Amino acid sequence: MDVSDLRIALFSGNYNYTRDGANQALNRLVGSLLSKGAKVRVYSPKVANPDFPPTGDLVGVPNVPMPVKGRGEYRMPTHLGAEVKRDLAAFAPNVVHLSSPDPAAHAALRWAQTHDIPVLASVHTRFETYPRYYNMAFLEPLIVSMLRRFYNRCDALVAPSQSMIDELRAMGMHEDIGLWSRGVDRTIFSSARRDMAWRREIGLADDDVAIVFLGRLVMEKGLDVFAETIARLRTRGARHKVLVIGDGPARPWFExxxxxxxxxxxxxxxxxxxxxxxxxxxxxxxxxxxxxNVTLEAMASGLPVVAAGATGSASLVADGITGRLVAPSGSKQTDAAAFAEALAPYCSDAALRADHGAAGEARACEYSWEAINAVVAETYIRLVGNRAK
Known part of the structure; x- marks a missing residue:
């Protein structure tokens, strides 16, 4: 079987209406598959003014605003509906890809099992950790149980880092888990992009040490720990400035x-x-x-990285070589103190910043989108072949 024989029905909770790392990876995957002759049909919520045009054919699914305070820009796919099921039947996929464990994905999983079609699920975020940031940590065990049931009904999983694969296996999510990493666009992210004139325009002096936050401004990105860490750096007398790149509903809190x-x-x-x-x-x-993704992009841009030694960054950052990893303790105060300790040397040691930044940029060169996306195509082919036996 070849890639060109694949007919993939891809379900996403957010394919293009709000830009994030997960849907950027999905759109790149679809583009790669289409370029090799595969047929792909994407099923996801559609909005009037999405953040960017979708790659491939996009079919809207029934949805409602995400029922979580502060996340109204996201949509929750609620079910498939008769029209989507007719479209699916006409498309006749030979593999189904589920990228978020939402209600529509559960329905798509049931549809695929009814029609004897293999299912691959990709894991893009730690959904079970989200309640911690909305004063609902008591829900975490329930969400873990629900995710375990969902993922074990799929034929296989792919996850973007070895640390995440290890975590998924430890939680009993599945045994057949492949590595679908992420690439970085070296035409955009490079130390050569550094622009001293731009720094001056936004108020950074040439000798200022700018600590960067990049990402969507939502609490689950660790905004509270970031802010507490900066406060601790200030009390230590570590000279620095903070540069925030991004926007989102928690911006007023962060400001x-x-x-x-x-x-x-x-x-x-x-x-x-x-x-x-x-x-x-x-x-x-x-x-x-x-x-x-943002950690890899920062490395490709020549910046040393200080990050939580959790899934994702733990597989990217070489502690003491490209930056520092700090093991999460579960306590905001303890974590902030440890992060401040890790950041402080970079605020005063230009040679350390240069050495670790250069090492990170060299490591980032290893991440090629083409080779990475080929892994997913090979997994589709394996699952289709196994079902045909």
């Missing part, structure tokens, strides 16, 4: 808790590459990532 930070706003493409490379240290305290 209030980082009163001296420079907020550059949401950026993409060349403007994002310029902004990121113009920082000095990248700080990612999030424990919800399964890979950490």
């Amino acid at each position: 209030a808790n980082l009163p001296d930070a420079i907020f550059a706003g949401f950026k993409t493409g060349d403007a994002l590459g310029q902004a990121l490379a113009s920082g000095d240290v990248f700080f990612n305290p999030s424990v919800t990532e399964t890979f950490g």
